[in-house]
Amino acid sequence: MTFCSKCGNEEPSEKTFCSQCGTRLVENRLGPTSIQKRRSNWWYLLAILFTPIGGIIAYFVIKNDDPSKAKNCLWIGMILFAIGFIVGVGSG
Numbered sequence: 001m002t003f004c005s006k007c008g009n010e011e012p013s014e015k016t017f018c019s020q021c022g023t024r025l026v027e028n029r030l031g032p033t034s035i036q037k038r039r040s041n042w043w044y045l046l047a048i049l050f051t052p053i054g055g056i057i058a059y060f061v062i063k064n065d066d067p068s069k070a071k072n073c074l075w076i077g078m079i080l081f082a083i084g085f086i087v088g089v090g091s092g
């Protein structure tokens with residue numbers, strides 16, 4: 001099932017154009033606006049191994065291609081750094 005982005009009309013997925021307004025129907029997962037370059041999960045590892053710098057580097061490198069993964073890397077770097085800091089203070 002596909003929804004027309006213009007008028008909201010529901011169409012069977014095999015239809016290419018909306019029968020109500022003629023707008024081209026594009027499934028969200030195949031739409032050109034939703035295509036992002038997939039970035040390797042190795043960036044997570046960078047963020048984990050080199051906190052917080054690795055997370056910051058990963059964020060700036062992949063933020064244009066994969067904003068959500070970039071944010072995750074930044075958060076991983078920051079959170080692990082914070083945990084390491086707290087553990088370090090606690091044990092010291």
Ligand SMILES: [Zn+2]
Binds near residue numbers: 005006007009
């Ligand atoms: Zn329509």
